Amino acid sequence: xxxxxxxxxxxxxxxxILREINLNVKNGESxxxxxxxxxxxxxLLKLLAGLYKAQDGIIEVxxxxxxxxxxxxxxxxxxxxxxxxxxxxxxxxxxxxMSNETIKRACDAAQLSDWIASLPDGIDTYVGERGGKVSxxxxxxxxxxxxxxxxxxxxxxxxxxxxxxxxxSKAVIAALESLTKGKTVVSVSHxxxxxxxxxxxxxxxxxxxxxx
Amino acid sequence: MHxxxxxxxxxxxxxxxxxxxxILTLLRCPFDALRTIVQANFLMHAFDAINSGNxxxxxxxxxxxxxxxxxxxxxxxxxxxxxxxxxxxWVGAIRRKLFEHISGLSLQxxxxxxxGEWIARLNSDVNAxxxxxxxxxxxxxxxxxxxxxxxxxxxLVLVNPELFSLIIVFVASHILxxxxxxxxxxxxxxxxxxEAAAENAAEMNALITCADTAILYDVQDFLLxxxxxxxxxxxxxxxxxxxxxxxESGLLSLMGMSGYLVIxxxxxxxxxxxxMTFGELVAVFQYRGGLLxxxxxxxxxxxxxxxxxxxxxxxxxxxxxxxxx
Amino acid sequence: xxxxxxxxxxxxxxxxxxxxxxILSTALxxxxxxxxxxxxxxVNSNGIITSGRIIAAIITVIACMTxxxxxxxxxxxxxxxxxxxxxxxxxxxxxxxxxxxxxxLNSGEQLSMLQNEIGDIYAFLHNNLFSxxxxxxxxxxxxxxxxxxxxxxxxxxxxxxxxxxxxTAYASKxxxxxxxxxxxxxxxxxxxxxxxxxxFPILRxxxxxxxxxxxxNAALDQWESARVIEENTRAKLMSLSAVLSCIPLLLLTLxxxxxTVKGSTAxxxxxxxxxLSGNVSGIMMNMPGRxxxxxxxxxxxxxxxxxxxxxxxxxxx
Numbered sequence: 001x002x003x004x005x006x007x008x009x010x011x012x013x014x015x016x017i018l019r020e021i022n023l024n025v026k027n028g029e030s031x032x033x034x035x036x037x038x039x040x041x042x043x044l045l046k047l048l049a050g051l052y053k054a055q056d057g058i059i060e061v062x063x064x065x066x067x068x069x070x071x072x073x074x075x076x077x078x079x080x081x082x083x084x085x086x087x088x089x090x091x092x093x094x095x096x097x098m099s100n101e102t103i104k105r106a107c108d109a110a111q112l113s114d115w116i117a118s119l120p121d122g123i124d125t126y127v128g129e130r131g132g133k134v135s136x137x138x139x140x141x142x143x144x145x146x147x148x149x150x151x152x153x154x155x156x157x158x159x160x161x162x163x164x165x166x167x168x169s170k171a172v173i174a175a176l177e178s179l180t181k182g183k184t185v186v187s188v189s190h191x192x193x194x195x196x197x198x199x200x201x202x203x204x205x206x207x208x209x210x211x212x
Numbered sequence: 213m214h215x216x217x218x219x220x221x222x223x224x225x226x227x228x229x230x231x232x233x234x235i236l237t238l239l240r241c242p243f244d245a246l247r248t249i250v251q252a253n254f255l256m257h258a259f260d261a262i263n264s265g266n267x268x269x270x271x272x273x274x275x276x277x278x279x280x281x282x283x284x285x286x287x288x289x290x291x292x293x294x295x296x297x298x299x300x301x302w303v304g305a306i307r308r309k310l311f312e313h314i315s316g317l318s319l320q321x322x323x324x325x326x327x328g329e330w331i332a333r334l335n336s337d338v339n340a341x342x343x344x345x346x347x348x349x350x351x352x353x354x355x356x357x358x359x360x361x362x363x364x365x366x367x368l369v370l371v372n373p374e375l376f377s378l379i380i381v382f383v384a385s386h387i388l389x390x391x392x393x394x395x396x397x398x399x400x401x402x403x404x405x406x407e408a409a410a411e412n413a414a415e416m417n418a419l420i421t422c423a424d425t426a427i428l429y430d431v432q433d434f435l436l437x438x439x440x441x442x443x444x445x446x447x448x449x450x451x452x453x454x455x456x457x458x459x460e461s462g463l464l465s466l467m468g469m470s471g472y473l474v475i476x477x478x479x480x481x482x483x484x485x486x487x488m489t490f491g492e493l494v495a496v497f498q499y500r501g502g503l504l505x506x507x508x509x510x511x512x513x514x515x516x517x518x519x520x521x522x523x524x525x526x527x528x529x530x531x532x533x534x535x536x537x
Numbered sequence: 538x539x540x541x542x543x544x545x546x547x548x549x550x551x552x553x554x555x556x557x558x559x560i561l562s563t564a565l566x567x568x569x570x571x572x573x574x575x576x577x578x579x580v581n582s583n584g585i586i587t588s589g590r591i592i593a594a595i596i597t598v599i600a601c602m603t604x605x606x607x608x609x610x611x612x613x614x615x616x617x618x619x620x621x622x623x624x625x626x627x628x629x630x631x632x633x634x635x636x637x638x639x640x641x642l643n644s645g646e647q648l649s650m651l652q653n654e655i656g657d658i659y660a661f662l663h664n665n666l667f668s669x670x671x672x673x674x675x676x677x678x679x680x681x682x683x684x685x686x687x688x689x690x691x692x693x694x695x696x697x698x699x700x701x702x703x704x705t706a707y708a709s710k711x712x713x714x715x716x717x718x719x720x721x722x723x724x725x726x727x728x729x730x731x732x733x734x735x736x737f738p739i740l741r742x743x744x745x746x747x748x749x750x751x752x753x754n755a756a757l758d759q760w761e762s763a764r765v766i767e768e769n770t771r772a773k774l775m776s777l778s779a780v781l782s783c784i785p786l787l788l789l790t791l792x793x794x795x796x797t798v799k800g801s802t803a804x805x806x807x808x809x810x811x812x813l814s815g816n817v818s819g820i821m822m823n824m825p826g827r828x829x830x831x832x833x834x835x836x837x838x839x840x841x842x843x844x845x846x847x848x849x850x851x852x853x854x
Contacts, residue, residue: 051319051741067318068536071742082736084748085728094739095748129728130735150743255790255811262794262804263581270794274787281783289776296768304761307726311733311753315746319738327734334730335653412624419631420647423639432632439628446624447617454613462606469569469598476573477591480580490581490804536741 001060002027002154002184003048008057010043017043019207021057027153030185030197034212035204041188044204045158048186049074062153075152077179079159081143083131088116089123092145102149109178110145111171112138137172144175155180157187219524223341226531227305229298233345236298237352239291243284244356244509245363248502250280252367252495260491295352303342310334310527316535328417333530340523347516354513360506364499371496372488378478379500382471383507386463394460395515401453402519408446415439468504475500540838543847544619551618555611559671562604563678566816569597570809578805612667620659626845627655633846647844653727654837661834665827672820679816686806690796694789694810698818701781708774709828715767716829717836722760729753771829785818786811 003025010018017040025031035041046052047059050070059065062073083091092103103123107113115138119125131139140160147155160176176196187198203212224230254277261269311334314322322330344351368376419426419435426432479493545552572594579586631639631647683691733740733749740746789810796802 046319046738049742051738053318053320071744074742076738076742078738082739084736084739084745084752085732086748086752090748094743094745095751096744129732146739146743258790258794259804262797262807265798267795267798270791270798274791274794277790278783278787281787282780285776285780288779289772292772292776293769296772297765300761300764300768304757307757308754311729311757312750315733315740315750319741322734322737327731330734331730334733335727416624416628416647419628423631423634424636426632427636427639436628436632440625443621443624443628447621450617450620451614454610454617458606458609458613461609462602465605466598466602469601470595472573473591473594473598476576476580477586480576480586483580484583490577493580494808 001025002029002062003186004058004060005048006058008044008047008054008059010040010047010052010055017207018047021209023202023209025184025186027184028182029199030180030187032198032201033186033188033204033209034201035188035190037190039204040207041190041204042158045076045156045186045188048154049076049156073152074154074156075147075150075179076156076158077140077143077147077160077176081131081136081139083127083134083139083142085127085129087121087124087126088112088142091127091142092123092149094146098149106145106149109148110141110175112141112145112175140172141175144172144179148175148179152183154184154186157185159189160187216518216521216524219521219528220344222528223306223344223524226309226527227302229302229305232298233302236291236295237355240295240352240356241359243288243291244360244502244506247284248360248364248498249367250277250284252498252502254280255498256489256491256495258491259494260489263490299342299345302345303338306342306527307334307338310338310530313531313533313535317533318536321533321536328413333526337523337526337530341520341527342523343520344517344524347520349509349512349516350520351513351517353509354517357506357509357513360502361510364502364506368496368499368503371492371499372482375475375478375496378475379471379496379503382467382474383500383504386467386471386504387507387511389463389467390460390511394456394463395511398453398456398515401449401456405446405449405453408442408449412439412442412446415442471500472497538835538838540842540845540847544622547622547847548615548618551611551615555608555615555667556670556674558604558608558611559667559674560678562601562608562671563675565597565601565604566675567678567682567813569594569601570813572597573812574803574805574809576805577808578803581804608667608671613663616659616662616666619662620655622847623655623658623841623845626847627841629846630844654841657837658834658841661830661837665830665834669827669831675816676820679813683810683813683817687793687796687802687810690789690793690802690810693792694785694814695817697781697784697788701778701784701818704781705778705828708778709832712767712771712774712829713832715763715770716833719760719763719767720833720836722756722763726753726756726760729756782818785814789814 001024003023005021005023008018008021008023009016021044023031033041033044043052047054048061048070050059050061050067050073053067059070061070064070064073084094089103092098092106104113107116107123116123116125125133127134127139127142131142134142157176157180173196180196185198187196188204201212203210224233254273257273258270258277261267261273314330314334339346365376368379415435415438419439422435426435475496476493479488479496482488483490483493572590576586576590576594578584680691680695729749729752733753736745736749740749789807793802793807793810797804797807
C-alpha cells in the first residue's frame with residue numbers, strides 16, 4: 001500500500017476539520033479529492049505530505065509513519081508555485097547535490113529546456129523575489145521540475161491545474177504528466193472537472209470523505 | 213527585575229562574545245567623566261588666570277586643553293569603532309541564530325501564527341531587543357553615566373561639600389519629580405500607544421487584504437473611515453505621551469536654570485568671603501552639568517534597557533520553541 | 538521631498554506659530570544669558586546683587602519653563618498630525634488601486650512598509666523636525682546677538698566654524714553614502730523574513746532550509762560589513778568633528794581671556810559667550826549626524842512617495 005490512512009481526525013483548536021478519514025491508495029494509483037473551499041482538502045494534503053502531525057489516527061506513506069520520513073516519500077505541487085529568490089538551478093535542486101544529468105532530465109520533463117536555453121544566464125538565471133522575474137507558467141514548471149528531480153514515489157497536487165490559462169496549460173499539463181507517470185498521485189481541487197485522469201474520485205464534506 | 217536580568221543573560225549567552233562586551237564597556241567607562249574633568253579644569257585655570265591677569269597661565273591652560281581634547285576624542289573614536297563592530301557582529305549573531313531557529317520549526321508551528329507575527333519576530337523584535345546595545349542611550353551608557361556620576365560627585369565633595377549638597381538637592385528633586393510625573397506615567401501611556409498602534413496596523417491589514425472585496429462591494433470609504441478613526445486614536449494616545457515629554461522639557465528648564473541661579477548666588481557669597489575663586493565656581497558649574505547629564509543619561513538608559521526587554525523576551529520565547537529539524 | 542512639502546503646506550497654520558514659539562524661546566534664552574552676564578560681572582567686582590535683579594531672573598526662568606512646555610506641545614502636535622496625514626495618505630493609496638493592482642499586492646511587504654519606513658519617518662519627524670528649526674533659529678539669533686555684543690570676538694572665534702562647516706558637509710556626504718549602503722543591505726536582509734514564511738512549505742517538503750539559510754547568511758554578511766564600514770566612517774569623521782568643535786571654545790577662551798585681561802571685554806560677557814558657544818559651534822558639531830539622518834529620512838520619504846496620496850489644501854482635523 002502506498003498511502004494508508006485510518007481514522008484520521010484533525011482540529012485547529014476547537015474547530016474540527018477532519019473526522020475519521022479512512023483512505024487506501026495502492027502504488028501507482030491516482031485519486032482525486034474534491035470539495036468546496038475551506039472543507040479541509042489542503043489540511044488533508046498537508047497531513048499526507050508530513051507537513052502536519054496527525055492528532056488522532058494513523059497516516060502511513062510508503063510504509064513510513066514519522067512525518068519527517070513521510071516528507072522524503074512525497075513531492076507536492078501547489079496552485080501558487082513558491083520559488084526561492086535564487087537561480088533556476090537552486091530552485092530545482094533546493095541546494096542538494098544533484099548531477100547535471102538529473103537536472104537536465106527534470107527540465108526536459110517539465111518543458112523548461114527550450115526556455116532555459118534562450119536565457120543569457122541559462123539555468124543560473126535568477127528568478128527574483130517571489131519568482132517576480134519569471135511568468136506564472138514558468139514558475140509552475142520550475143516547481144514541477146523540482147518535484148521531478150526529487151523523484152519521490154508519491155505525488156500530491158494541491159489545485160495544481162486550477163489557475164492555468166490556455167497558453168500555458170498545455171506545457172504545464174505535459175509537465176505534470178511527466179511528473180506523475182508511474183507514481184501514486186493524490187490531487188485535491190475545488191473544481192469537479194480536471195484536465196488529468198484519475199482512478200478514483202472522493203468528495204470531502206463536513207470533514208468526512210465520501211466516494212464521489 | 214530578576215526575570216529581566218535572566219532574559220538579558222540568556223540573550224547574551226545566545227549571541228556569545230560576552231567577555232569582549234565587558235572589556236569594551238570598561239574601555240568606554242572613563243570617557244564622560246574624563247571629558248567633564250578636562251573641561252572643568254580648563255575653565256577653572258583659564259578664569260583664574262584671567263582674574264589674576266596672568267596671560268602665560270591662560271595660554272598654558274589653552275594649550276593643555278587642546279592636546280587633551282585631541283587624545284580624548286582619539287581614544288573615544290577608537291573605542292567607538294571597536295564597539296560598533298562588536299555590536300554589529302552581536303546583532304548579526306542574534307539574527308543568524310533566530311533565522312536558523314525559525315527555519316527549523318514545523319509548518320504547523322509557523323502556520324499557527326499570522327505571517328506578520330513571524331516577520332515581526334525576525335525584524336522588529338530583533339531591532340527592539342538589540343536596542344540594548346544599539347540605540348542612542350543603552351546599557352553601556354548606563355554604566356558610563358554611572359561612572360560619571362560617581363566621579364563628579366567625589367570631586368564636588370572635595371571641592372565644596374556645601375555646594376555639592378545644594379546641587380544634590382536640585383538634582384535629586386529634579387529626578388524625583390521626573391520619575392513621579394513623567395517616567396512612571398510614560399510607561400503606562402506607552403502601552404496604550406502600543407495597543408493603539410496594533411489596532412491601526414490591524415485596520416491597515418484589513419484595508420490591504422480586503423481591498424478586492426472592498427472594490428466589489430463599494431466599502432472602501434467604510435474601511436478608510438475605520439482606519440482614520442484608529443489613526444486619530446493613535447494620535448490622541450501619542451499626544452498624551454507628548455504632554456508628559458513637554459512637562460519634562462519645562463521641568464528641565466525650571467530645575468536647570470533655577471539651580472544655576474541658586475548656585476551662582478551662593479557662590480557669590482563664598483567668593484565675597486574669599487572662600488572660593490570665580491574659576492572654581494565655573495568648574496563647579498561644569499561638574500554640576502556632568503552630574504545632571506550623567507543622572508539623566510542613567511535614567512534614560514535604564515528606561516531604554518527596560519523597554520528593550522519586551523524584544524529580548526520575545527526573542528528568548530521564539531528561541532525556546534522546539535524545532536522540528 | 539515633494540511629499541514633505543505637501544505635508545508641511547497642509548499644516549502651515551500650525552507650523553507658523555510653532556516657528557514663532559521657537560523664536561520666542563531663543564529670545565528668552567538670550568535674555569537669560571544677558572542677566573547672567575550682569576550677575577557674573579557683579580560677582581567678579583564683589584558688588585551687590587539686588588533683589589530686583591533676582592526677581593527678574595526668576596521671572597525669566599518661569600517664562601523659559603512655560604515656553605519650553607509650549608514648544609514641545611505644539612511641535613509634538615504637528616508631528617503627530619503629520620504622521621496621521623501620512624498614514625491616511627498611505628491608506629488612501631489602497632483605495633485608489635484597480636483590482637489587477639490589488640491582486641499583485643504583497644500584504645506582508647505593504648504592512649512591513651507601514652511599520653518600517655513610515656515608522657522611521659515618524660521617528661525622524663518627532664525627534665528632528667522642530668529641533669532642526671529650533672537649532673536654525675538659535676544659531677542665527679545667537680550669532681547676531683554675539684556680533685552685537687562683541688563683533689571682533691564673535692568673528693575671531695567663529696572663523697574655524699567656516700572650516701568646520703565645510704568639513705561637516707564633506708563628512709555628512711561620506712556618512713550618508715555609507716548609511717545608504719547599509720540601509721540597502723538591511724532592506725535586503727529584512728526581505729528574507731517575508732520570503733522565509735512564503736516558501737516555508739517548500740522548505741520542509743524539499744528539505745531546503747540550508748539553501749535559504751545560506752542565502753540569508755550571505756545577506757547578513759553583506760549587512761554586517763556595510764554596517765561596520767558605516768560605523769567606522771561615522772566614528773572617524775565624528776571624532777575629528779568633536780576635536781574640531783573644541784577649537785571655537787579654545788579660541789574664545791584664548792582671545793576673550795586676553796581681551797578681558799586687557800580690559801576690552803567684561804568677564805560676564807566672556808562667560809555667556811562660552812555658555813552660548815554651543816548654540817553656534819555645538820550645532821555645527823552635530824551637523825554630520827543630523828545631515829546623515831536627514832538623508833536617510835529623505836530616502837525613506839522617496840521610497841514611500843509613490844504609495845502616499847496627500848490631499849493638498851489646508852484642513853483642520
